[in-house]
Amino acid sequence: MIIEAIIINGLMLGAIYSLLALGFTLIYGVSGVVNMAHGSLFMLAAYVFFVFTFQFPIGIFWASIVAVLATGIFGSILYRLLINPIINDEVAVLVVTVCAALILEQAVILQFGSYRKAVPSFVAGYVEILGVKVTYSMILAFIASLILFLILGIFLSKSKVGRAMRAVSQDREAAMLIGINTERLCMMTMAISAAIASIAGILITASKTGIAYPDMWQHPLYLSFAIVILGGLGSIKGTPIGAFIIAYAELAFMYLVPGAMSLAGAVVMAVMVLVLLIRPKGLFGKRIEME
């Protein structure tokens, strides 16, 4: 019973987590930016979704579309204004993106207050698979994640922009030489990354937690770190693997060790540190550097 619950829930959770970390790894792979505001984009989407389902109800579907578009635009503005001028300074980028995250958090508190807001779920009800209760919205989130992954895979391998992105991530200078406008491309990547983060945000808040609150950006941020580092920074194919490892580790710990809810985050991080001890560049990280 417990084993089945872990397997099925882990499958769902892993798919959503991989979506969450995908945007993070994408922007790192293409432009080398460690985007600490990734969780904030997630939060922004959840709040925009909340506004357009409760304060100005326009239907759940349209609300999600608006949230994704708004977050995407916000992400590209963020890149243009704050990250682009200091793109070469790694530490400064970290600081500036954290600052952006803090500003967003405070802005959300000013606008919505610091208490929790309920967010509607997509569909009500649940189904039993192998004796494990799984809500429909969880299944919806799972399927949506899979479809998005597929779309992104096709986009990266087939479309012109996607191929340009891969070119930039392989060699920035060479990509510039063959006429790719790297600056614009990075901005576009940031928009896509933000859009993916926002989809993850809507899916997770609407189907899993059901609440939005001002410091909800921290947990997803840490999760994406752990996942991305496990899979290897900038590695798209490593992301889902890292996500499933993290999801299964978290669930196994929560189901098997009683009263250890507060340790869940710590376990995720400990798994990450352990894997890094064995493989310093993550499971699928670039191994170009000579030792």
Added chain:
Amino acid sequence: MVKRYFRAAYLSFLVHVVDIPPRFFAFLIFIIFLLFPITGPPESILLMMIIANLMAIYGASWDLLVGRTGQISLGHALFFGIGAYATALLYVYLNLQPWATIFIAALIGFVIALLIGFPCLRVKGPYLALVTMAFPLIMTGVVYYFKDITGGERGIYGIPRLFPFLNYNQQRFAEYYFTLILMLISSIIIYKIANSKTGIVFLSILDDELASKACGINVTKYKIMAFAISGLFASLAGAVNAHILSSASAASFTLTISFMPVIITIFGGIGTIYGPISAAYVLQILDRYLLYKVINVSTEWRTIIYVVIVIVLILKWPRGIARTAVDKLKDLEEARPVEVVYKKMKKKEESSGGSIHAPS
């Protein structure tokens, strides 16, 4: 005899401090810091300056690690929090005096930095940044899990103040001078380390790790050394902070505390050591005095204004305010001799009858 020593000290003061504009300026500010409690400031201002003293140590410790060796740590809250919890637990379970607990807490920070340094420093760049960030989170989980020992979310209260024998107002004064002197000693030690032979090795690791390795430097040893020294001072700041606030809580492990030294250092000028020290005061005064006392805006707006100022300064002055200021002051110094020479030349010209050409 005594007079001669005083004279020698005075002369070396003239040569090493007064003649170098940045140092003279720093000396003046230090005198102001030394004298300002005499004007009888309210307790909140004193507390602000005490915290600023501790933040200066904390920021300088981060700068030694990141600015000098290039090993980015985003989890310095680990050491800060460990300092706080170590001093609190040592008091609660062993009932030691503050002096002892602070000292032992700093040593514990040193040892933990050594232990963590070995695995952490296997990874590089952004990996290292994110891995170090994981440790405070792990500690938060541990603190919440072992509620009976650590007090869980409430933390540990009632840690004795540093000077329990004084009355309330005197305590703050004493703490102010204690932290000021502690800051001075720590920053001198950090500065000396940064500019010693070891510090030069640190810089070589920052510049090119592979090349330093090729020169026969044991890179791992020096990296861990930097990590441990940094951890020592960070937990020192954390331990003293716990005594000042007389509590230790899991709030010391948050992202905000981790990013405090990062913001301070970038703001002041990374890799300078004096940068974070001066920026700690500037930012503390900006946040706690200008925004909170003078303008008196709400907490949310205060954070937003503070953060926006930091962002704008990073974008406009990526070299940091302290470094820019010191460069300006140094220009002053270099300008002086040239002017003197120029004046002398002019005088010569006038005396030789308005022509530099010798009469044929």
